[in-house]
Amino acid sequence: MLVRAIKSWPGVVDVVVARDQVAAYFDSDPIDSTIDAAIAQLSVLHATAEPGRSVELRTVYDGEDLAAVASASGLTIDEVVRRHAAATYTVETMGFAPGFAYMTGLDPQLVLPRRATPRTRVPAGSIAVAGEHTAVYPFDSPGGWHLVGRVVGVKMFGDDGALLRLGDRVRFVGEPA
Numbered sequence: 001m002l003v004r005a006i007k008s009w010p011g012v013v014d015v016v017v018a019r020d021q022v023a024a025y026f027d028s029d030p031i032d033s034t035i036d037a038a039i040a041q042l043s044v045l046h047a048t049a050e051p052g053r054s055v056e057l058r059t060v061y062d063g064e065d066l067a068a069v070a071s072a073s074g075l076t077i078d079e080v081v082r083r084h085a086a087a088t089y090t091v092e093t094m095g096f097a098p099g100f101a102y103m104t105g106l107d108p109q110l111v112l113p114r115r116a117t118p119r120t121r122v123p124a125g126s127i128a129v130a131g132e133h134t135a136v137y138p139f140d141s142p143g144g145w146h147l148v149g150r151v152v153g154v155k156m157f158g159d160d161g162a163l164l165r166l167g168d169r170v171r172f173v174g175e176p177a
Helices: 002-007 032-047 066-073 077-086
Strands: 012-017 022-026 054-060 089-094 101-104 119-122 126-130 133-136 141-143 146-151 169-174
Touching (some): 066 077
Antiparallel strands (some): 119 141
């Protein structure tokens, strides 16, 4: 809704939405009256913003780094899985790649720095943790996060774009391998 509204403003060529910022790119320097009108409209849009959706993702916890995450966090593998699956995450930012949703809500015990050496290929659907975030890789791509599992039964990015959107609340529902 917000992006669609901003893209309708005169001269706007692109809109980038982040966790707590919106950037509108114009084809030329906008005049003050355009900026004033845009700011006024943002107040109205904020008041009518759509809430995020609740999304459950079927998950198999069999990631390449699951044992390393358990060791680094001082937990058992079962406890890592339990803690990751127990949380409700919020999509705070989209980035890195189209459909790559940075989600907050990670259990503090699972907070780890990125891997020292990134992988050249992480399979699409891989669930990973790094810093205070968890994410699902929407495509096969390079990546430096710790892989703990994978999403099954759904594509994270399809003909309609990204499955996850800003503000969505996400739960990972564990399934047997």
